[in-house]
Amino acid sequence: MANSTSGADGTGGLPVDPNIVAVLPCVERIVGVRTVHQSPWAKALRLDVHQTDGSDQSYFIKISFGHHGRDALKGEFEATAAISAITPDFCPKPAAWGSLGDEPDGYFYVCKFYDFADGVMPDPISFCEKLARLHSSHTSPEGKFGFHCTTHNGDLPQDNTWSDCWEGFFSNGLRHVLQLREERAGPNAELDAWLPALFDKIIPRLLRPMESNGRKIEPSLVHGDLWYGNSAVIKATGEGIVFDPASFWAHNEYELGNWLPERNRFGNPYFKAYHSHIDPTKPEDDYDDRIRLYALRFNLHAATLFPDEESYLRLVIDEIRALAKKYPNGYVEGTKPDVAEQNIPGA
Template structure:
């Protein structure tokens, strides 16, 4: 079962590939086998091994989720991975398609090339170089902050409406996230003080100077959920790769909050549900060495004296 309570697709079965998925495979290819592969907290993931028309063996990665939220999740993931791949094709598996099952219309899929990955931490310098290239070489199609579709951080929809101002976009995103939190956990009396302080004092103090006195912020494409379990090392090429993106165009430093940790203290997969999340330093193995490496490829935004404060804000 997945988080929606619906039966998950069983990729260990040979007949698990729906006609809609088959239609997205290369013409003339033949499915040799399928297997469960990878981890998803919101659906089922697997590997499809095929033989091309010329006899070449090729594999694809598939993720299947259910219901309307699942449909929106894989659509956002496909558009996110496509955006990353278009800017930095050496930094992400090539996305192939997304869609809905023909035989079970309430099941939806994301399909991309399969890259066998080791769960090792990437070299800080090489990883930072690729991440900085993604940020530096990307360009918002509207010149604004946001994204053209709603993307999901995990199973939660993000606010991606286009905005000219980074301060306004970030504040709206925080309001949206806060509303989702309150809807689940209810209102806490401490929020009577914390919410006005955050929106009336902290956000304007730390973000408004970025766009004042002639300064501006470039909307950069960011992965959006860049914690260690959404990265890997290609076992054949040794290249650093990222996946499971929920992109939007943002201040590039917003991505770095996930690097604001204590380094590699525990096993890469040693975490628990209470610690889960990209902004929790205790579970995110991207330590200060990654942050320092990134700064060698991308300058700190002025005013530089607010840098640490901005990263603290972006951790929220």
């Protein structure tokens, strides 16, 4: 087993916590370790080791602190493990998570390290085939929406409480994010004025029809934070993968809501490639506005993560206003309000 304080390789090597070394298999010695990324809520390292069989291996290590750090890294491990169990070629294989030995209240997550191609987006066809395989595995425990532990979108803990109903799960999760936003940025009177329309009219109108009149949604495991920064192309193989998930079992189209904002770079070719495998959920006429509703939640995530950037909250308020104007009556059982002609992105 390698010494926890070894690892200086002439490139700014750092000590390696003994609890991290302890979970790695077959390590003969540490070759090098260096910081590769730092965010306000975590630090990422690359650890290179020489193994007892004579081979070399590289690991990605994320370190965070406090109650948030523990829950976030546990959630990342559990979510990545869940994705890997369904589509092992779509994410780095997770190795372990746990407590640091040398730093009080510190935690780590370890998975395989890959060299990524700089500035390259994944190929839409192969990437969306893998995503569709992930979404098509309807193996949620007891067919419920949610997840068995808290997962984090950035540093936002999500409410993953199990629910039999997608509308109820989505509403509860959205209320949770709204509460976090208010705790971080303070109340916003304009936003608050539109919330009754959002929860009493828009959400029932767009989500309830999928679970009415004999229709049922089969929960899909989603990545949950699938913007371009959480995807990459492996330099050695050219294959696209995902990482840093905020997973739960959801309506599969929820994933696509994060593709609607242009800043996230998954444009029309990805929508088209995805829907070559999975058709829009019925009623299809509601598809466009369901995606807008899901995008609203991702814009709310951004408004909560970056409360000083007012444009994100403006997007949320403007979208609620537009949907409220379009659906003033909300959900009325047995009737179908007029909607604009469907226009699936990329179709």
